[in-house]
Amino acid sequence: MEVAVVIVSYNGARWLFDCLTHVFGSTIALKVIVVDNHSTDASCEIIKGFTDVELILLDENYGFGKANNIGISYALSKNADYVFLLNQDAYLETQTIEQLIEVHQKTLGYGVLSPIHLNGKGLGLDINFSNYIQKNTSLVYDALKGHYTALVYDVPFVNAAGWLVPKETFKSIGGFDPIFYHYGEDVNYCQRLLFHGYKIGVVPNVFLLHDREQRITKEPQTDAEKLQLVERKLKTHWADINIEVETLITRYKHSIKKTIVKQILQLKFKRVFYYKKELKLIDSLLLEVQKSRRLNREEHPHYLNSHTTKRV
Template sequence: MQLSHNSNEYIWYMNVHVIISTHNGAYWIEKCINSVLNSSIDVHINIIDNVSTDQTVDLIQSKFPEVYLVRNEIDMGFAKSNNILLRKAIEEGADYVFLLNQDAWVEKDTIEGLIKILLQNNQYGIVSPVHINGAGTALDFNFSTYCRENRCPGFLSDLYLKKIKEVYDLYFVNAALWLVSRECLLRIGLFDPMFTVYGEDVDYTNRSRAKGFKIGLAPYLRGYHDREKRPPSVKHNRLIAIIRQICILKDLNRNFYKELFTYTVNFIKNLFMYLIRGKFDSLGAELKGGGHIFSSLKKIRRARRICRKDGAYIQICSNNKKSIKQLADMEIN
């Protein structure tokens, strides 16, 4: 990457917060934290634990006393947990926030390199490195699907022809390794707490695009995500289908009523198809999924209204009068 002398000096004054949400992450957490501590720039490491029952908390407290740790009394999930520390980062003047999964880690220059890219390309709100699998032998499987031509134009061709640029427009990348600028965070706000499992990062990238921010892939930089590819269960696929549809209905880049009409028509067609073919298990699952989506419409419309405004869900406490525990209580309630 071609970097100016001034940008190299300026980066040392950046206030960078790394945020990690943990739950039974003892297997990875030392490698995760050590990789951040070994970064080429100084960062503030903030961890929020969701009632781990393994050695995660003990390892953090005994081996990494410099880490800021919040212990939840209940499992709040990814979105709400991260929101607590995102608010903290905003209140403490963070210039950039790096979201890192407990089962992920970075190379020495990853975070610094991502910051340099955002400094020189301020049209991007989120930028991510290439996601390698835990063994370091291949791309993370899910990440490889994000790099298709219709999702990341030009990247595969440039990779083959060896004319790679420093950053590419990316339609979506999961939040395992995200650098988010302060400007993006203040405009977009926090994760939508309506997402309890999956979907919050899809929703956040949709909201970012709606407010004019690009999502970037930094091909010269690496992060590692140690999640084994497992055959998804039928139950998991049905859950993902429901969440995907909620993300579509909530997407500010789409017309809510048009998408609702399309979904309703397809829903009725599927019911008749399963009924005629005698697939009663699928019929029941379709009814259950449709019931969840239709019962969520009021919540989805409300969330769309909230997310049209800048700084959705931030609710910064004036003069820092509320503690992190009180912020956690706000999320729970």
């Protein structure tokens, strides 16, 4: 059995030594592939210090999803039976991957399995992860009791900081959708998993640490930043192939047009200009989203094996 770990790095020098050290401490043999998104810090020097890493250098920052697709494609070309997608700021425990594989081989229908995500110090749950698992009340209840009654718990979504993915998943529904540059691609992937009949599972008593507590999230200030956030939210919602969106899009455009009229009557012309930009954004997204929905309803490996890479 061949197991590959794919890590996308981008200016992650503060985490990469610990990340890779934990990977190489795993209890099973792993092929470790790092795809670097054109880092400008010491990331590549740190990665090259691990002689067993296969490093793929990209000539620009392709974003999280596309860079992962490059790593996944390479892993599958090397006959990987499983690919473990790992964030550069996440640290595995020694048995994490081995235990997840054991659970996958005992269960049916799971397209993705994930461990419990702890915070960077391992003293509690990662705050975002704690929100995801609330979708399964049995998991929350069992966790509070300290006694897990299931081998794996189904959830509609878990973030891609640590995913075990069998090759059959990629062969069936492909890689991440490139309409998402950074953020939203894992939400979309989970939507597609559910549409095609796969389950998403969290495995109790199996852990990784996600070291992101100190990361500062800035509120968007400029119109460009606000529109970027709107674009991501609209794509995530409208590209969901589990729902029909034509009426939703029509209503959303209508509400923006009504808002523009109100802003004109209130002489708030700066806001008028912003909402006109949002209308233009919506029109520019429609063809892209429609193409995405059409492709992702099909069953074959979109978005993989589509990039020439340089290995080091």
